[in-house]
Amino acid sequence: MSETRIKLMDPKIDFAFKQIFAGNSQESKTVLIALLNAILDRDEDEQITDIIYLNPYTDKPFDDAKQSIMDIKVKTAEGELVDIEIQIRNTDNYRKRSLYYWSAMYAEQIVAGESYFEINPCIVINILDFNLIRENEHYHSVFDIRERRRGFQLVGDLEIHYLQLNKLSGQADATGLTTLEEWLIFIKDAANMKKRGLIETIKKRNEVIAMAEKILARASADEFARAAYQQRRKWYLDRVSSEEYLIKQGIEQGEKIKALDIARKMLSLDFTDEQISLTTGLSKEEIAALRKE
Structure with a gap:
């Protein structure tokens, strides 16, 4: 069955997002590495080449959607820790929330008596289906620690990214899209049949995104995964209606x-x-x- 004939799960729902980027396959690792490199936008010799999942996807069913943590944590070959998640709701004070996630990752690396030299850089990546950073019109905002007057970096250990899907300009075609924009449009619109033509064009240009949609299609056709996805989606809708x-x-x-x-x-x-x-x-x-x- 072709993935375009299946009603695809929406990658903006974190369960579907984790199915794609943290599934039990080498393909999931490949697509996550590609997404991370597109987000971090490093020189070729500094790109991520391998990762270890620290909280991989599990087939264990969950009874309480609220208690199921759907972020993805990995360790790179260079020792960096990366936490990436997608959110469709602006919960609590989201800026402080993401800073707290970073601080927890950073502090948990050593115990009493160990050297601070053992601490590796931590990166938090937030893909958001709402507008959070209103001070910047661009869809991608990156924060680190810098000296206020001169602008030099204190340490490179803190890096927090916010990618706001709603700030992507409406694209009629794939002309001029960056690799990161291709990924974000896929995440935003893979389940939107009105955008199917654009997604198909992006897949032809980017074979790793085509691989990501195949993973999504397999998960969407799986009875267990579909049921778990619907449970998670219903929980989100109930929360939004309640709020x-x-x-x-x-x-x-x-x-x-x-x-x-x-x-x-x-x-x-x-x-x-x-x-x-x-x-x-x-x-x-x-x-x-x-x-x-």
């Missing part, structure tokens, strides 16, 4: 509080109940209750 409801409730509650405050001020200025009701939208019963305060 939207709470936001709406908060707005409505805020508007109510504002209306009550205005009504109290109008009462102090001897406005009539009818005037207050027309201005604030409060009922006459609510205004009567305020008069008794």
